[in-house]
Each structure stands twice: as structure tokens, then as C-alpha cells.
Amino acid sequence: MRIAEQEKDDVLLRRAANGDEEAFTLLYRRHQAAMYRFALRMTGNTWAAEEIVQDVFMTLMRDPKKYDATRGALGAFLYGVARNRVMKHLERLPREISLEEKNEDGTGSGIVLQDLSTPAMWAEKRERRQQVRDAVMELPVEFREAVVLCELEELSYEEAAQMAGCPIGTIRSRLHRGRALLMAKLEMLRDLPRRASAAR
Amino acid sequence: MKCEQFEAIGLDAERDASLSELERVAAREHAGTCSRCAALQDSWQAAGAELRAFAEDTALAQAPARVEMRLRQEFRTQHVTLKMRRTAVVAAWALAAAAALVGAVSWRNWRHSQYGEAANQVIPAPAKNNLPESDFAARANRRDPAAVPSGARQPVSTGAGRPEALMADNEMSGFAFLPGAFATDSEEAAILRVRLQRGALGALGLPVNEERAAEWIQVDLLVGEDGLPQAVRLPR
Numbered sequence: 229m230r231i232a233e234q235e236k237d238d239v240l241l242r243r244a245a246n247g248d249e250e251a252f253t254l255l256y257r258r259h260q261a262a263m264y265r266f267a268l269r270m271t272g273n274t275w276a277a278e279e280i281v282q283d284v285f286m287t288l289m290r291d292p293k294k295y296d297a298t299r300g301a302l303g304a305f306l307y308g309v310a311r312n313r314v315m316k317h318l319e320r321l322p323r324e325i326s327l328e329e330k331n332e333d334g335t336g337s338g339i340v341l342q343d344l345s346t347p348a349m350w351a352e353k354r355e356r357r358q359q360v361r362d363a364v365m366e367l368p369v370e371f372r373e374a375v376v377l378c379e380l381e382e383l384s385y386e387e388a389a390q391m392a393g394c395p396i397g398t399i400r401s402r403l404h405r406g407r408a409l410l411m412a413k414l415e416m417l418r419d420l421p422r423r424a425s426a427a428r
Numbered sequence: 429m430k431c432e433q434f435e436a437i438g439l440d441a442e443r444d445a446s447l448s449e450l451e452r453v454a455a456r457e458h459a460g461t462c463s464r465c466a467a468l469q470d471s472w473q474a475a476g477a478e479l480r481a482f483a484e485d486t487a488l489a490q491a492p493a494r495v496e497m498r499l500r501q502e503f504r505t506q507h508v509t510l511k512m513r514r515t516a517v518v519a520a521w522a523l524a525a526a527a528a529l530v531g532a533v534s535w536r537n538w539r540h541s542q543y544g545e546a547a548n549q550v551i552p553a554p555a556k557n558n559l560p561e562s563d564f565a566a567r568a569n570r571r572d573p574a575a576v577p578s579g580a581r582q583p584v585s586t587g588a589g590r591p592e593a594l595m596a597d598n599e600m601s602g603f604a605f606l607p608g609a610f611a612t613d614s615e616e617a618a619i620l621r622v623r624l625q626r627g628a629l630g631a632l633g634l635p636v637n638e639e640r641a642a643e644w645i646q647v648d649l650l651v652g653e654d655g656l657p658q659a660v661r662l663p664r
Contacts, residue, residue, distance in 0.1 A: 247507040249500060256496060264491040269483075281491045285499050289506065353481075360482045379476065380483040384445055396446055404436055411475045 237302040245292040256285055259303055262381075263310045269376045270314045272365040280313040307391050311373075318369050363413040371406030378403050429454040434465045439472045603650050603659035607633035616653040621646060621663065632660060 237258070243251035263284050267277035287294065287309050295305045364372060364380075377388035378399070389399040429438060429451075438455035441447055447455075459466045627641030650659035 244503075247511070249503055249507075252503050253496070253500060256499060260495070261490045265486055265489050268486055268489055277489075278491055278495055282495050282498060285495075286502065289499065289503055356478065357482050357485055360478045364479075364482070375479070379479045380486075382483075386445065400437065400444070400446075404439070407439065407472060407475065408435075410479075411471055414475055414478065415471075 238297050241288070241292055241295065241302065244289070252289065255288070255302070259306050260285070262303065263306055266307065266310055266376065266381060267314055269364070269380050270372065271317055272361060276317050280310055280317060283313050284309045304391065308393075311391065315369065359414065359417040363410050363417065366413060367406055367409055371402050371409060374399055374402035375406040375410065429458040431458075431462060431465055434458045434462070435468065438465065439469055602661040603648070604634075604661060605659045606657060609652075609656075609658040617658070618651050620649045620651050620657075622649060629660070632657065634660065 237255065240251040240255045244255060260281055264277050264281045267280040268274060271277055271280070284306055288306070295302060299305075364375060367375060373392055374388065377383045377391055378385065381388075383391065385396050385399050385403075389396045392399060434455060437444065437447060437451065438458060441452045441455035459469050623644060623646050625641065626643045626645050627636055627638075629647070630636040630641075646663060648661045648663050649657040650661075652658045
């Protein structure tokens with residue numbers, strides 16, 4: 229199944245390189261969501277994620293020969309390009325001033341959280357997920373990457389290690405430290421309202 | 429399994445495919461006996477559940493349609509530009525080839541016209557047998573070979589002896605042997621068209637009207653192998 233898909237990707241990429249717009253569009257539609265989710269979860273910013281996805285496919289369009297089918301699937305190659313773009317984005321992030329407007333509740337406008345139940349539950353869940361999002365975004369990049377790949381993208385340790393270009397042991401240790409930090413942050417955020425209400 | 433080991437690999441032992449079954453069992457046993465690590469695992473599982481919920485929120489996230497539009501626009505621009513560039517290159521090569529062809533044809537035509545002129549000016553004489561018998565027979569006994577007059581201007585000789593410069597037999601007619609000239613057997617005899625003053629014909633032993641001696645005329649000289657004129661004619 230996977231082999232057939234890779235073959236299809238190869239064929240589509242060859243056709244796209246020869247100017248077949250439909251083939252390129254098909255490739256884009258097949259892979260854009262995964263790239264976008266990864267970029268969004270890593271940056272927490274829809275604009276940045278959009279820009280990264282565009283960059284990834286622009287790279288594929290301008291230089292399709294960069295992809296070597298013998299070295300792996302196209303999806304993995306695109307993940308690699310997306311990862312590089314994400315890292316560049318995160319590197320220059322402290323020097324940039326975000327022009328994004330804040331939501332009414334003061335949170336960033338990055339990931340739009342969905343929910344469904346009653347307004348009270350909706351508000352509570354929304355707040356909790358916002359806390360999780362903030363906690364993930366505050367993790368150092370390497371730990372965040374491990375958490376995003378293993379916990380959010382649900383890749384195996386092996387796949388995550390391949391993606392991040394490091395040994396499995398490194399991924400495991402990053403994930404371990406990332407989890408520890410995340411748990412500490414979540415505990416802290418969970419305790420904040422309790423402390424605030426106790427102080428009143 | 430110790431607590432440090434459990435923290436490192438035991439928290440996610442069920443998911444980590446790189447662990448052996450023994451390690452998984454050891455992790456489970458440790459969590460069952462160590463309350464601290466069990467609490468840690470519970471805490472992690474709670475965090476994991478929250479992370480999964482967060483992941484679900486973004487599971488259906490997709491790049492906006494404008495990204496696809498921009499990419500398709502860029503794709504079109506890039507490939508149209510590429511096609512135009514290729515067309516321009518092909519057109520340039522075609523133009524260059526056409527120019528080279530025109531140049532070659534023009535040069536060939538020019539060369540042909542040059543040969544034509546040369547053939548009109550310098551024509552190798554055919555063998556003696558081809559010359560009109562009457563002219564040669566009539567003057568066969570005359571001697572006193574005459575030199576080409578010093579005032580004569582010789583036309584540029586190009587390609588004397590080229591096959592295409594050969595003249596038809598009937599063009600050899602009209603030559604009058606100079607006094608004292610012999611008809612030679614040589615096939616190297618050539619006709620030279622020269623422009624000279626009529627008075628110079630006197631030096632060749634021909635009678636000249638003194639009143640018109642300064643007049644410039646064009647004559648054909650039949651020059652023998654020795655380079656001396658043997659016969660002369662006034663071209664029509």
C-alpha cells in the first residue's frame with residue numbers, strides 16, 4: 229500500500245516537474261494537511277504555519293530534484309523541509325514582534341480550539357486546552373519537537389528519530405524531559421486558579 | 429527497575445516499541461510497587477490525555493485555500509516563463525541557423541559570380557586541334573614573335589586553367605596571328621583580355637591608324653606556353 233503510494237508520489241512529482249499543474253495540486257492536497265498541522269503545533273501560529281507550508285511546496289516546485297526517491301518517501305522529505313523552516317522561524321522569532329491581534333480572552337489567535345458542549349464546559353475546556361497549548365509552546369524547541377512528533381503526531385520513536393535526524397535514545401530523552409517540563413507547567417497552571425480562589 | 433530508569437523509559441513503556449517485553453514487565457512491576465512512580469505515571473497519563481485532546485483540536489487543521497491558490501499561480505508563472513524561455517532559445521537558434529544558411533548561400537552565389545567573371549577574362553585555350561584551321565594555316569609561316577606592349581594593362585587572371593573557364597570552340601574564332609608567330613601545340617595557351625592603347629598594337633607588328641593611336645581598346649591575346657602573344661582579336 230505504502231509502496232504504491234510512494235510510486236504514485238514519484239509519478240506525480242515527475243509529472244509536476246514537467247509542468248503538469250494537476251499533478252502538483254494532487255501532491256499538495258495529499259500532503260498539505262500533515263505539514264500544516266506539524267507547523268501549527270510547532271509554532272502555534274496559523275500565519276507562520278501557512279507560510280511554512282507554502283515554503284515547503286515552493287521548494288518542491290522549484291527544485292523537485294532535491295527529493296531522492298531512494299532515500300525515502302516524499303512525505304518524510306517534506307517533513308524534513310518543513311522542520312527546517314520551522315526551526316528557522318523559531319530561531320528568528322524572538323527578534324520579531326507579533327502583529328497578531330489577541331482574542332477577546334487575551335489568548336493568541338494561533339490555534340483555534342473547537343468545542344461543542346454547554347457554554348460553561350466549552351469555556352472550561354477551551355481554557356484548559358489553551359493552557360496545554362501555552363505549555364507546549366513554552367517548551368524548548370528540541371523538547372517541543374519530540375512532544376509534537378511523538379504525542380501529537382503520534383509517530384513512533386523510530387519515525388520521530390528519523391524525522392529529527394537523531395538517535396532513538398536522544399528522542400526518548402528529549403521526550404522524557406519535555407514531558408517533565410510539560411507536566412510541571414500544567415500542574416502549575418492547574419493550581420493557579422485554586423490559589424487565586426483561596427487567596428480571595 | 430529503579431525509579432530513575434522508570435522515569436526514563438517506564439512512563440511510556442507500553443508505546444515504546446524499542447523496549448523488550450521484559451523491560452515492559454519490569455516497568456509495570458515497578459509502578460505497582462513504587463507509589464511515587466505510580467503517581468508520576470498517573471500524572472503523565474493525565475497530561476497525555478490533555479495532549480491528545482489538544483491534538484484532536486488541531487487534527488483537522490488544514491492550510492487555507494489561499495495557499496493552494498498562491499502555489500498554483502506560482503506554478504503557472506514558473507512553467508509559463510520556462511516555456512517562454514525555451515521557445516525564445518529555440519527561436520534564437522532557428523534565427524541563427526537561418527542567418528548562417530542565408531550567409532552560406534550568398535557567399536556561394538558571390539563565388540559563382542566571381543568565377544563567371546574570371547571565366548570571361550581568363551580562359552585556358554583548348555588544344556590546337558580545336559582552333560580554326562583556316563586562321564592557323566594562313567599564318568603558320570610567320571615568325572617574329574611579339575611581346576605584349578609595355579603600356580598594356582592586363583586584367584587580373586583568376587583561375588586560368590579551371591575547367592569551368594574553358595571556352596566553347598566557336599569562341600576561338602576571330603584570332604589573327606601576329607606576324608612571325610607560330611601556332612603551338614601546347615594546351616597551355618590562354619586567352620588574355622587586355623586593355624591597351626591602339627598604338628601598342630604596332631609593337632605587336634600590326635598596322636595602326638596613327639590618328640587613333642591614343643585610343644584605349646580591349647583586345648584578346650592568345651598567349652602561348654612561352655608567355656608570348658601569338659594571335660590577337662578585337663572582341664565583339
